[in-house]
Amino acid sequence: MKAVENSKTRGPLLSERLTTSGLRLTRQREQVYRVLLQKRDHPTADEVFLRAKRQMPDISLATVYNCLDALVQCGLVRHVHPGRGGSRFCPNMREHCHFYCEACGGVFDIDWPADHGGVPMPKGFEAKRYEIAIRGVCPDCGARPGHGAPPG
Amino acid sequence: MKAVENSKTRGPLLSERLTTSGLRLTRQREQVYRVLLQKRDHPTADEVFLRAKRQMPDISLATVYNCLDALVQCGLVRHVHPGRGGSRFCPNMREHCHFYCEACGGVFDIDWPADHGGVPMPKGFEAKRYEIAIRGVCPDCGARPGHGAPPG
DNA sequence: TTTCTAATTGGAATTATTCTAGGTTTTGAC
């Protein structure tokens, strides 16, 4: 039985995207990508490592960092920078911004309307991409004030 | 001769802002704030430390971190998170966003038009503040391609 | 299949930041 790419868990592109970027398809890269697609909660590298180890006990943290880097390089994953704590990773490549809940530390994708228009750049500045961070309180934490687990 | 507050280098508010936040005015906090106002290039904590030491050789790095924290707490300084490398500090409290030059690593203030409108939030999300990062190439690096010093 | 090179691995190293414990300064009550 030939393995068929399942876009639900693996995404349709991994093998192609890697090779067109001059990178190889490896078990570890598949596993790291699978982990990211399975639970889209913007895990840290260390969280990805813990989840990946469940099915691949010998994978190393250094490899997880390498794989995440490869996935970012070939355009399948975003590297997200939440200020405090380690950076996080997101397999949603649609244009969106990130909401950081100050009560529970959760990270949420927020749609970013296509008509954003951007910010007018002063002469000479060449903007390649925008990253919008929104800090506040998520629905769950807003509903039960004082009960949000502190971030970290 | 009574010392007069010089708003060019010290800003008009340090003493007041600290005390209204329940914090004390100290030599070290003055010095750290002075350093930030003198060269507004978004230095890292370590860069602030090096600059502050020139006039106050006994100041410690831990104190610089503490002072920066106090200045952020009392609303005189912004804590800026550029993804890679250490976080940076900015005494410009007007609404603005940050341009990160991918060639030289420089950080620049970009005015953020007042009519930005914000991003429409899904039900339940309470947005407290926005942070916009723009990545690209600054005027200097755009003018001499290939000559921008690599960031770091 | 062979060969070449990219990728993986564990551990050490580096970087950025926070913590700790002890000494100093400021503040405010007396």
Place this chain on the structure above:
DNA sequence: GTCAAAACCTAGAATAATTCCAATTAGAAA
């Protein structure tokens, strides 16, 4: 002014996140 309490500063240790390194393994082109 004197004194105690609280805030602050300091050096160095500790922690957290990430990168580097040298040796092995494994993908894929020929």
